[in-house]
Amino acid sequence: MKPVTLLLVLVVVTLGLQTLGLAVGSTGWSPPWGDPTAMQIVWDIRAPRCAGAWLAGALLGLGGAIAQGLFRNPLADPYLLGSSSGAALGVAVLLALLGVSPVASAWSLRLGLTGAAFVGAVGAVSLTLILARGVQHTLRLLLAGVVVGVVLGALSALTMLMVPDIMRAMQAFMMGTTGFLGWNSVTILASTLVVSVLVAFGCSRALDALTLGDSAAISLGVRLAGVRMLLIAAMALATGAAVAQAGLISFVGLVAPHLVRSRVNATNGPVLVLSALFGGVLLLGADIVARWVWAPQELPVGVLTAVLGGGYLLWRMNRGG
Numbered sequence: 001m002k003p004v005t006l007l008l009v010l011v012v013v014t015l016g017l018q019t020l021g022l023a024v025g026s027t028g029w030s031p032p033w034g035d036p037t038a039m040q041i042v043w044d045i046r047a048p049r050c051a052g053a054w055l056a057g058a059l060l061g062l063g064g065a066i067a068q069g070l071f072r073n074p075l076a077d078p079y080l081l082g083s084s085s086g087a088a089l090g091v092a093v094l095l096a097l098l099g100v101s102p103v104a105s106a107w108s109l110r111l112g113l114t115g116a117a118f119v120g121a122v123g124a125v126s127l128t129l130i131l132a133r134g135v136q137h138t139l140r141l142l143l144a145g146v147v148v149g150v151v152l153g154a155l156s157a158l159t160m161l162m163v164p165d166i167m168r169a170m171q172a173f174m175m176g177t178t179g180f181l182g183w184n185s186v187t188i189l190a191s192t193l194v195v196s197v198l199v200a201f202g203c204s205r206a207l208d209a210l211t212l213g214d215s216a217a218i219s220l221g222v223r224l225a226g227v228r229m230l231l232i233a234a235m236a237l238a239t240g241a242a243v244a245q246a247g248l249i250s251f252v253g254l255v256a257p258h259l260v261r262s263r264v265n266a267t268n269g270p271v272l273v274l275s276a277l278f279g280g281v282l283l284l285g286a287d288i289v290a291r292w293v294w295a296p297q298e299l300p301v302g303v304l305t306a307v308l309g310g311g312y313l314l315w316r317m318n319r320g321g
Contacts, residue, residue, distance in 0.1 A: 001263045003270040010277040014054060017284045021050035024292045052181030052245065053287040053301075054280035055189035057252050059196065059242040061279015064253030065260070065272045066200050066235045069207040070228065071138055074261075078239040078253040081141070081232070082124035082148035087243040089152045090120020091173050092159040095166040114185075114244040117173075121240035124148055125232065134225065176247040176302020178287050185245045192241040197276060199234040203227050204269035211268075249302045251309025252282050258316070 022042050023029060063078025071080070079085075094116040131144040160167050206227040209217040214224060242249070256279035260271055283301070286308065290299040 003264045003266045003274060006260070006264055006274055007270075007277065010274065010281055013281050014277065014284070017281065017288060018050050018054070021053075021284065021288050022046050024288055025295075029292065048183045048186050049178055049181050049287070050284060051186045052189055053178040054284040055186060055193055056178070056181075056242040056246040056249065057256075057283025058276040058280035059189065059193055059238040060249060060253035060283070061256035062193070062196055062200060062272060062276040063235045063238040063242070064255075064279070065257040065268075065275035066231050066238075067253070068257050069268050069271070070210070070231050070235070071142065072211065074258065075254070077251075078235055078242075079149070081128045081145035081236070082152060083121035083236060083239045084243060084248050085149040085152035085156065086120040086122070086124025086127075087117040087240065088120070088156045088170070088174065088248065089159070090116035090118075090123070092156045092166060092170055093120075095169055096159050096163040113173075114188075117244035118240045120152075121243055122236055124152055125236040125240075129232070172300075173247040174302075175300035176249040176305070178246050178283075178301055179298070181245060189241055189245055192237055193276070196234045196238040197273065199230055200272050201269055203231050203234075204267065204272060207231070207268040246283075247302060249283060250306035251313075252279050252286075252305055255309045255312055256282055258313075262316075 025041070025046065060078055064076070067076035067078055067080050068074055070076075091113055094112060098112070128141065128144045128148045131148065132141040156170075160170055206217065206222045209220045209222045210224075210227075212220075217224060239253070257271065257275045259278050259282075260274045264270065264274065266274075283305065286304045287301050290301045290304050293299065
């Protein structure tokens with residue numbers, strides 16, 4: 001399949017899912033057409049949730065494509081440098097100190113939680129860079145990311161153990177949810193996506209050169225340190241924003257680039273854009289299923305993406321074997 005064809009397919013699927021998402025509410029299928037009250041619910045709740053879910057998925061898909069291209073590893077995901085553990089620790093510390101809850105509707109409280117998650121994610125990536133002594137050595141960077149993720153995850157667990165009252169609130173964040181996304185979240189996610197895509201796409205030629213190895217990339221004039229720093233910054237920004245707004249969503253960032261590469265043979269530029277689109281489709285589709293399949297109960301969307309994403313990778317592994 002040509003990249004342009006897949007692009008058009010993903011745009012059409014996105015529009016279809018956005019329309020379907022507007023007709024799925026807390027009681028399942030409930031089209032709002034013609035009912036003024038229902039239309040107000042659509043505008044205030046369903047529309048920003050659908051748009052926010054797509055944007056968060058697009059950020060994770062883009063982050064996964066950056067990670068896999070940068071580290072030349074098809075199993076790399078956007079949480080590789082410890083951002084997810086850092087975000088969880090940031091939320092846990094804020095909850096322990098202030099006692100706020102993710103169910104709080106006030107924008108000030110939401111800003112506090114999302115801000116804590118974003119600061120935690122970026123802080124974790126920064127700590128990884130410090131421990132790895134920069135971005136020159138990929139293996140050292142990966143090992144530092146693993147260490148930071150384990151240590152910060154342990155600190156999050158210790159915080160919950162010391163303050164048991166935050167466990168229920170943390171559970172919603174750890175399992176991932178799009179239920180608290182509003183228009184403010186959509187604005188933040190959309191702005192972040194634009195910046196991250198521009199930075200990543202601008203470095204796409206350098207990513208193509210990196211597939212030949214560091215020595216070949218240097219011989220082609222690529223400034224490895226600068227390019228890696230820009231790509232890591234874009235990945236941290238995209239991942240931090242998505243996690244801050246929607247919690248820990250598993251497998252979307254890992255699976256989306258795989259799905260793109262299984263359908264098109266293209267350079268990193270188109271792969272980055274298509275991975276973002278595919279990530280948005282995956283998370284929006286999962287969110288609709290999570291709302292619809294067990295209505296009026298709602299499944300945690302992060303659990304659903306973990307089950308479906310894990311099943312897909314197992315299927316690919318067995319098929320490849």
